[in-house]
Amino acid sequence: MGLVLFPGDDDTSSPDVSWSCTGFAVFRRWLAQAEGFDLDEMHGFGGQRSWSDVLTSLAPFLDHPDGGGLDLSPVQCAAMLPRLQEIADQFQERGPDPLVQRHRTDARNLAGVLRFCIDKDVDLLFS
Numbered sequence: 690m691g692l693v694l695f696p697g698d699d700d701t702s703s704p705d706v707s708w709s710c711t712g713f714a715v716f717r718r719w720l721a722q723a724e725g726f727d728l729d730e731m732h733g734f735g736g737q738r739s740w741s742d743v744l745t746s747l748a749p750f751l752d753h754p755d756g757g758g759l760d761l762s763p764v765q766c767a768a769m770l771p772r773l774q775e776i777a778d779q780f781q782e783r784g785p786d787p788l789v790q791r792h793r794t795d796a797r798n799l800a801g802v803l804r805f806c807i808d809k810d811v812d813l814l815f816s
Contacts, residue, residue, distance in 0.1 A: 706795065
C-alpha cells in the first residue's frame with residue numbers, strides 16, 4: 690500500500706506523485722530536517738511540539754495525515770511551491786548520495802503537481 694498525491698480535477702491523465710508509506714514518511718522527515726526541525730518532535734508524529742512553533746510554508750504538507758484529511762487548496766500549494774523548489778535546489782551541491790537524489794526527484798515531482806494544481810485552480814488530494 691502507498692500514497693498518491695494528485696490534482697482534484699477528475700482527469701486521470703493529470704500528473705501525480707506517489708510513495709510507499711515508508712518512503713513518504715522518510716521524505717517528510719527529510720523536508721522537516723531541511724527546515725530545521727525534527728518531525729518526530731511534532732504533535733501528531735509522537736512528539737509534543739506544536740505546529741504553531743514552526744515557521745515553514747510546508748507545514749500544511751508536513752502536518753497532513755498520510756491518507757484522507759482535508760485537501761490542500763491552490764493557495765496552500767502556491768505558498769509551498771517556492772520553498773519546496775529551494776530545498777530541492779540547495780541539496781544539488783551535496784554530491785551523488787542516492788537517497789538525497791531520490792528526495793530531490795520526489796521534491797521536483799511534487800513541485801510539478803503543485804504547479805499543476807495552481808495553474809488549474811484545483812485542490813491537491815491525498816489518497
